[in-house]
Amino acid sequence: MQKESGHAEYDVLVVGGGIAGQEAALNMGSMGYQVLLVEKDLSMGGKMLQLSKVFPTLDCAACIATPKVSETARHPNITIFTNSEMKDLSREENGSFSGILVKSPRYIDEHACTGCQDCEEACPVIVRDQYQYNLVGRKAAYIPFSIASPRVAAIDIDNCILCGACERACPADAVDFRQEKEEMPVRVKTVIIATGFRLFDPTVIERYNYRKLRNVITSMQMERQLVPTRPYNNVLRPGDGKMPDNIAYLLCTGSRDETLGNPICSQVCCMYSIKQAQLVLGALPMADVTIYYIDIRAFGKGFEEFYRQTFDMGVEFVKGKVAEIDGEEDGDLILKYEDVETSTIKEARHDMVVLSVGILANRDPENLFTGGELDIDEYGYVRQPAQLSSPASTSMEGVFVAGTASAPMDIPDSISSAGAAAAEAAGYLRKGMMK
Amino acid sequence: MPGSKKTVDEMKKKREVSPQLRESLKEYNRIRKIIISELGSEPKTIPEIARSSGLEENTVTYHLMTMMKYGEIEEDRMDDMDEYYYYRLGSD
Secondary structure (H helix, E strand, C coil), rough: EEEEECEEEEEEEECCHHHHHHHHHHHHHCCCCEEEECCCCCCCCCCHHHEEECCCEEHHHHHHHHHHHHHHHHCCCEEEECCEEEEEEECCCCCCEEEEEEEECCCCCCCCCCCHHHHHHHHCCCCCCCCCCCCCCEEEEECCCCCCCCCCCCCCCCCCCCHHHHHCCCCCCCECCCCCCCCEEEEEEEEEECCCEEEHHHHHHHHHHHEECCCCCEEHHHHHCCCCCCCCCCCCCEEECCCEEEEEEEEECCCCEEHHCCCCCCCHHHHHHHHHHHHHHCCCCEEEEEECCCCCCCCCCHHHHHHHHHHCCCEEEECEEEEEEEEEECEEEEEEEEECCCEEEEEEEEEEEEEECCCEEEHHHHCCCCCCCEEEECCCECCCCCCCCCCCCCCCCCCEEEEEHHCCCHHHHHHHHHHHHHHHHHHHHHHHCCC | CCCCCCCCCHHHHHHCCCHHHHHHHHHHHHHHHHHHHHCCCCCHHHHHCCCCCCCCCCHHHHHHHHHHHHCEEEEECCCCCEECCCCCCCCC
């Protein structure tokens, strides 16, 4: 990092520290470029760090993701800011971009904190744990999750009762309530947008009664129930702690649905649901699993075989869209659906329902640059004006897109896309930036 | 020396703690005490705790699982129908 005219200078700014952002940063860093990686969350890693296993190989997601996180964190050419965002990015006359890096306070001295969790033990506050998708509570002084990077505590100031217990308990004197928002001017030559995606919020579909019926959960809540650092002691119903034995998956929840404004396929829901069905059968060998689908889209390498394997394991596939979910006194759920194969309206009883929620665009890139120069497509993703010839290019010269910031895609495609974005950004820098 | 500084006092000059936050903390502790008292005599399942305390089953699940995360509660055996776990107070 060089400092000129008060600006910290880097070759490339990578916005987002998920799997795509890390891959792009590592590629750029390994080519010798100085990289500034800005992540808005308290930890690097994005959504992949929250997953149990990946399809179709059933490799442990954290076992793949954490070495990459560590490599990114230790890379000599990559400077990382977590809990931070970029604002007022604008192009200068020479083609560089200048902007302000805003680092929000975590009220912990990141260099002093040892991650011992004494503050967490001392904190008396309990609020819903967003990293466990609200299935359990967490403290207001907390390490976000066990494999967080940096593995450093943070104080959730909005939920803090200012009792000072964390400060008294900290053996490293790392708690610092005097911290304030820091703003640093930054100049970069090129930008890679890797802001990832949002998950569809199923409360929008009122007839599914998500949140009202406690045993209707999202696929991310099930994903958390399947990881070693799970919120419960087994896969259980949040409504009453019962071990479910008849689980339904509803594919395309929030995807391929014109009425919800998201007519496109999320690319991953069929396969992650099939993967979860296999994992559920591993955790609960006596359980029945039924997958309600419109079409099974098993299009990638090894996907069709993985789907067939799930079929052979006894998972039932029902072609039909579920219209409504109602609750019974005992917490069981009644699904009303159209069986497309027989064109009949049917009802089925399950004791737990998983909504396979789709991927939506993260709208953050819309406001990344001043002047609205960055084109966004009709679904809210960063537009790729030359998707076939130059897939990482955007409407702005010198600005590239990686991973699900451009469209829904799975993990291998996100990593490939990030590689392409790094290659295009490096080519742009080698050519001498703007023509 | 650890705990020697008190920067929280400076934050107290800038922020106020909302009454809702204090109320929800009080509610958590109220339920936590009920669960501890319910499990004081013998291990119970979540529906058993709910029935005898009058709490909602999902409220018991959330609080009990949070208490288990922080080591206050441990898993015991399963019931005869293999449906519900029994839980007991943690040994610490």
